[in-house]
Amino acid sequence: MADTKVLVLVGSLRAASLNRQLAEVAVESAPEGVTVRVADGLGDLPFYNEDIDNDSVSEAVVALRQIAGDADAILAVTPEYNGTIPAVLKNAIDWLSRPYGSGAVAGKPLAVIGTALGQYGGVWAH
Secondary structure, eight states, X not given: OOOEEEEEEESOOOTTOHHHHHHHHHHHTOOTTEEEEEOOOGGGSOOOOGGGOSTTOOHHHHXXXXXXXXOSEEEEEXXXXXXXXXHHHHHHHHHHTOSTTSSTTTXXXXXXXXXXXXXXXXXXXX
């Protein structure tokens, strides 16, 4: 039986963020038969613009789309910024959901978790 591959998108770029730490716990505690991989380089993605979404799109976009295409499921681990989803995570989702109807995440299950020091723990981003 093949491993289930889960790609983790972390909504914080800080190296020591609580959400990055939570993502690493997911990697370390994955059960047998499940491979969890954190996507690196989300900060290297250009802002989504359909005008540049063509054959010469950046290497960061190509790499992210490839690993997302190979994944069976997506896990978003995200803080809450100003009562919503962080721009870096939204941008990654924009790149992965295009082209419309056939993006790298089309038809894949997605779960959202996160943590924050505030009393709501990032719930508005979920």
